Amino acid sequence: MEFSVKVIGRVHSPLRDRAMAPKQGEEGSPPALLVFDPGVRDALSSIKVGDRLLLFTWLDRAERDVLRVHPRDDRTQPLHGVFSTRSPDRPNPIGLHRVTVVSIPDALRLQVRDLEALDQTPIIDVKATLAGLSE
């Protein structure tokens, strides 16, 4: 059984390929711009500068038939089931990123920091973080 996930925006970032990208957002990510489709304008309306958000992306350059990986691409480590890792390669390549809003150039664009996603990565959801919870 399958569901259809809609692309609601795109990441604009200087990161062009996986070799350039840090493994996690806080490991040296450059600033990025999130550009949303006009259809989701109202869903963005309460976001403020300084907000910490969860950004969900669709990692369209990942491999969907990989079930086991070497964690962090370190071949000295044994193979792990992907569900015990943060590997982008997995059956549904959903990316989860914690970002902070740096500026809001207009109603459809958010500048954020700490985002390791590649340029043109599709955005599929945004959620509030839950205070005090480590997700």
Added chain:
Amino acid sequence: MEFSVKVIGRVHSPLRDRAMAPKQGEEGSPPALLVFDPGVRDALSSIKVGDRLLLFTWLDRAERDVLRVHPRDDRTQPLHGVFSTRSPDRPNPIGLHRVTVVSIPDALRLQVRDLEALDQTPIIDVKATLAGLSE
């Protein structure tokens, strides 16, 4: 543009409808069983009892055309854009749940606690939590 998200398992829970469900997993959720499809067996192979995992679901009883909500269904609060909330109603109704593995009855089943998802909710991904990061 759209992508196809595959259902990789189902939640089994005594929670049958949204009126019964707590707003967040730690607000009184009953134990739940995650039942996975045989095709993802290898992806589950490194999960151990006690692991804290991020569970991604597809909230198939949510409304996808809702862009603004009263937070926590409290009508005394002003309408918020859904991307500043954890409402299940949103363009792509992805659920994010932090769960702890209580037991592993067999290679395709995990018993977990702190899950507020409804019975039969489709599972779409599982990830490791990142130590020390509040997502």
